[in-house]
Amino acid sequence: METTLRPVMEAIGITKLYPGTVALNQVDFSVYPGKVNVLIGENGAGKSTLMKILAGIEKPTEGRVLLDGQEVHFTDTREASAHGVGIIHQELNLFPDMRVADNMFAGKEISNYGVIDRKAQTKLASQVLDKLQRGINPNELMLNLRVGQQQIVEIAKTMLEKQLKVLIMDEPTSSLSNAEVEVLFHLIEDLKSQGIAIIYISHRLEEIIRIGDFVTILRDGQRVANAEVKDISVNWIIEHMVGHSNLTIEKLPYPGEPEPVMTVTDYCLPRVGGGWTVDHVSFTLHKGEVLGIYGLMGAGRTELVESLMGLHPESTGKLVLAGETIEKPSIPEQIARGMVLVPEDRQRDGLVQTMSIANNLLLTSIPHFTHNGVIRKDQCKNAVDCTVRDMQIKVADVKHLISSLSGGNQQKVVIGKCVMANARVFMMDEPSRGIDVGAKTDIFILMRKFAAQGNGVIFVGSELKEIMSVCDRVLVMSNGKITADLAGAEMTEAALVAASAANLFTGKAATIEGSVIQ
Amino acid sequence: MNSTVSNRKPQAGVSLGMILLKGRTFIALAILLLYFSLRAPNFTEWGSVVLMVKHASIYGLLALGMTMVIITGGIDLSVGSIVGLSGMITGGMLIEGIRLPWIAGTLYPNVPLILLIVFLLAILVGLCSGELIARLKVPAFIATLGAMYICRGAAMLRSGGATFPNLFGDAAKGNLGFDLIGAGSIPGIDVPYSILIFIAMALIAAFIMKKTPLGNQIYAVGGNERAAQLSGIKIHKVKVFVYIFSALLASMSGIIMTSQLRAAHPATGESWEMNAIASVVLGGTSMSGGVGTIGGTIIGVLVITVLNDGMIMMGVSSFWQMVIKGVVIIFAVVIDLVQKDLQKKAALAARLK
Numbered sequence: 033m034e035t036t037l038r039p040v041m042e043a044i045g046i047t048k049l050y051p052g053t054v055a056l057n058q059v060d061f062s063v064y065p066g067k068v069n070v071l072i073g074e075n076g077a078g079k080s081t082l083m084k085i086l087a088g089i090e091k092p093t094e095g096r097v098l099l100d101g102q103e104v105h106f107t108d109t110r111e112a113s114a115h116g117v118g119i120i121h122q123e124l125n126l127f128p129d130m131r132v133a134d135n136m137f138a139g140k141e142i143s144n145y146g147v148i149d150r151k152a153q154t155k156l157a158s159q160v161l162d163k164l165q166r167g168i169n170p171n172e173l174m175l176n177l178r179v180g181q182q183q184i185v186e187i188a189k190t191m192l193e194k195q196l197k198v199l200i201m202d203e204p205t206s207s208l209s210n211a212e213v214e215v216l217f218h219l220i221e222d223l224k225s226q227g228i229a230i231i232y233i234s235h236r237l238e239e240i241i242r243i244g245d246f247v248t249i250l251r252d253g254q255r256v257a258n259a260e261v262k263d264i265s266v267n268w269i270i271e272h273m274v275g276h277s278n279l280t281i282e283k284l285p286y287p288g289e290p291e292p293v294m295t296v297t298d299y300c301l302p303r304v305g306g307g308w309t310v311d312h313v314s315f316t317l318h319k320g321e322v323l324g325i326y327g328l329m330g331a332g333r334t335e336l337v338e339s340l341m342g343l344h345p346e347s348t349g350k351l352v353l354a355g356e357t358i359e360k361p362s363i364p365e366q367i368a369r370g371m372v373l374v375p376e377d378r379q380r381d382g383l384v385q386t387m388s389i390a391n392n393l394l395l396t397s398i399p400h401f402t403h404n405g406v407i408r409k410d411q412c413k414n415a416v417d418c419t420v421r422d423m424q425i426k427v428a429d430v431k432h433l434i435s436s437l438s439g440g441n442q443q444k445v446v447i448g449k450c451v452m453a454n455a456r457v458f459m460m461d462e463p464s465r466g467i468d469v470g471a472k473t474d475i476f477i478l479m480r481k482f483a484a485q486g487n488g489v490i491f492v493g494s495e496l497k498e499i500m501s502v503c504d505r506v507l508v509m510s511n512g513k514i515t516a517d518l519a520g521a522e523m524t525e526a527a528l529v530a531a532s533a534a535n536l537f538t539g540k541a542a543t544i545e546g547s548v549i550q
Numbered sequence: 551m552n553s554t555v556s557n558r559k560p561q562a563g564v565s566l567g568m569i570l571l572k573g574r575t576f577i578a579l580a581i582l583l584l585y586f587s588l589r590a591p592n593f594t595e596w597g598s599v600v601l602m603v604k605h606a607s608i609y610g611l612l613a614l615g616m617t618m619v620i621i622t623g624g625i626d627l628s629v630g631s632i633v634g635l636s637g638m639i640t641g642g643m644l645i646e647g648i649r650l651p652w653i654a655g656t657l658y659p660n661v662p663l664i665l666l667i668v669f670l671l672a673i674l675v676g677l678c679s680g681e682l683i684a685r686l687k688v689p690a691f692i693a694t695l696g697a698m699y700i701c702r703g704a705a706m707l708r709s710g711g712a713t714f715p716n717l718f719g720d721a722a723k724g725n726l727g728f729d730l731i732g733a734g735s736i737p738g739i740d741v742p743y744s745i746l747i748f749i750a751m752a753l754i755a756a757f758i759m760k761k762t763p764l765g766n767q768i769y770a771v772g773g774n775e776r777a778a779q780l781s782g783i784k785i786h787k788v789k790v791f792v793y794i795f796s797a798l799l800a801s802m803s804g805i806i807m808t809s810q811l812r813a814a815h816p817a818t819g820e821s822w823e824m825n826a827i828a829s830v831v832l833g834g835t836s837m838s839g840g841v842g843t844i845g846g847t848i849i850g851v852l853v854i855t856v857l858n859d860g861m862i863m864m865g866v867s868s869f870w871q872m873v874i875k876g877v878v879i880i881f882a883v884v885i886d887l888v889q890k891d892l893q894k895k896a897a898l899a900a901r902l903k
Contacts, residue, residue: 341780343779343780363780364782364783364784366782367781367782368782375777380774380776381777381780382780383774383777384769384770384773384774384777384840385773385774385840386772386774386836386840386841387769387770387773387840391766391769391770394766395766395770395777395778395781396782396783398763398766398767399763405763406761407761407762407763407766433893453782
């Protein structure tokens with residue numbers, strides 16, 4: 033790719049090592065002024081790591097970052113922003129009970145002899161907000177603003193620095209309505225015309241084609257492609273994003289009759305502030321099947337499985353589990369019926385950090401190992417040892433704290449806990465996130481094993497390769513709806529990606545081949 | 551890879567340090583005992599030992615319940631007031647009986663019936679706090695603070711603030727024998743019932759925590775409520791249980807205290823909840839929940855009691871007693887945090903290898 037522009041910011045040969053993984057491997061990335069520089073890749077490809085390095089949140093293990101041709105070493109975001117590099121995170125960092133102006137100056141208050149100068153803050157804030165022309169009052173309380181307006185405040189915050197050169201936006205549209213997306217795009221045009229370089233991270237391919245100028249694609253920590261947006265298509269992006277799978281999991285067949293184990297009809301979860309997080313979803317899970325649910329972040333996949341589990345009492349719909357119709361599911365009842373959820377965030381929702389490995393495994397099933405209400409130590413020990421062996425959990429001693437295990441082994445403990453509860457329907461939400469390749473493969477093999485034993489397995493995932501190599505059938509969700517139900521030969525990467533972008537703000541499927549349900 | 555971790559013995563210095571850190575409350579108790587037996591007159595006499603253990607039993611009952619509550623991540627500020635209220639209800643029934651307006655008479659329940667009524671009342675208080683906390687998600691601090699005021703107020707209202715004196719019972723009313731609970735002991739060995747009650751309740755509490763699924767669930771709820779919920783644990787039931795159990799133990803403490811004094815005073819038990827919390831924390835229970843043992847709490851109770859009584863026997867002014875107690879509690883928690891930090895680092899280090 034040849035261009036006459038000089039980059040304002042350059043990353044050269046960036047390598048970042050984390051214990052056990054290479055997050056970035058010799059990545060070059062150029063950021064051009066007055067352009068939207070798109071960074072794209074699957075989850076775990078290294079986008080956020082690269083972004084964090086540019087914004088001063090992380091330091092590279094190797095490599096250099098140049099700003100205006102000068103090598104820079106930011107120690108934190110504050111220093112980065114003083115050099116004109118601002119970042120807007122996917123989750124907004126705002127204080128809802130404070131005024132807009134106070135939010136903008138949080139952590140860098142203007143003060144006279146230790147007394148905060150609200151007048152000066154308000155004045156400066158309104159100058160910046162006026163420049164953005166979105167009619168936001170600096171005296172308004174943050175909580176009274178819509179999400180889109182809050183995001184504009186975040187942008188305004190970065191513009192308080194006199195010389196904003198580079199603005200990093202991490203999935204800025206993921207929580208915006210269609211109208212708000214339009215507002216944001218206009219704002220991005222304004223910023224471009226001021227010569228500010230935008231680094232734009234998004235999963236929404238159509239968006240990228242629409243507002244992007246340059247695209248850099250990362251895969252497995254490496255830069256695989258680099259192009260000007262005018263030369264490329266959505267297909268080109270997908271091709272480079274996914275690459276070619278080398279993950280092979282033997283899809284063990286289930287010898288029995290593939291009768292339905294769970295039927296979901298018209299399941300809904302209302303979204304706070306209108307609309308649906310889960311929008312009239314219907315599907316059937318069969319015995320011996322690994323059913324994938326693919327989609328982008330915020331597509332409603334997690335909420336769907338959580339609703340089925342009984343975590344959202346406000347959800348509605350019909351659920352038939354092994355012939356039994358369930359009206360209002362509650363978690364203990366669902367577990368008793370053989371339904372389990374391996375939650376997305378294992379630290380927060382799956383494990384009790386203060387307890388031992390053994391006690392974590394026994395969390396659900398301990399009442400089974402009692403005699404007259406008293407715990408039978410020997411039975412517990414047998415069951416725990418048995419699970420540790422079956423699941424190949426690498427432990428020194430099951431009495432050690434759960435935090436002594438690696439991420440992959442912790443995840444196996446969460447799954448083991450479910451196995452010990454005699455599950456028949458396994459719902460696994462991103463079970464492979466943040467764990468090493470070996471453990472991933474182990475977990476996929478286990479999933480196939482559970483299915484081959486006549487159970488139903490749901491695999492909620494956002495990595496195409498994994499979904500395609502493990503699942504028999506894939507449902508694609510987008511914006512709360514199921515936009516595709518693909519099996520066998522229809523289950524292509526292109527079709528999955530296309531369906532995951534359907535039903536977004538255009539309401540239409542992306543214009544590429546693949547069988548997409550409208 | 552992991553076998554190397556398991557086979558690697560920690561260095562001797564580290565493990566000795568850890569043992570000292572972990573057994574610190576026990577060591578503190580030993581040092582206190584040694585110090586006071588040298589410095590305080592009469593400290594080692596059988597009489598003073600029994601007296602101290604009797605004190606420990608009364609405070610200890612509160613601390614047992616408090617341990618479970620704090621392990622779930624909660625707090626129970628109402629136990630001191632429940633001590634006072636239980637005493638007043640007991641005293642009231644012994645002296646005035648229960649008026650039955652519809653037959654214009656008065657019922658004098660016998661001692662077992664009185665105990666049953668007081669226990670039921672305590673269970674009701676615990677149930678209310680528990681439901682507020684578990685169902686309506688009222689912060690435990692607020693719910694039990696409210697219960698504290700209500701119970702204390704109720705205790706005052708029972709007699710208009712006056713004391714019920716001379717609670718020996720009356721043969722004519724058929725309620726003799728109440729004073730035996732506090733004063734009596736098993737014939738032959740000079741161990742008062744109050745101590746035996748405490749030992750029995752401590753065993754029950756330890757049994758629940760160690761040997762029943764409920765105990766495991768109490769730890770799980772305090773360690774990570776969301777994970778506990780997703781694991782199918784009925785969080786609501788667990789929380790309500792601990793507040794009921796705590797209130798029940800507090801009422802026992804109130805009854806024993808009243809019986810020992812043979813009088814019920816509505817201010818009895820004021821600030822005892824703080825003593826209980828201090829004992830629990832000294833015993834190594836984490837205020838953030840999920841970690842703690844009944845055994846640790848018992849040692850914590852002994853430390854607090856020995857410190858209290860020893861200083862009294864030495865003639866330390868009560869003002870200084872408070873200051874010293876405060877210093878000891880803060881010191882204990884700081885060491886606790888240091889230990890946790892070291893453990894966390896060790897766990898991470900083991901994982902990175």
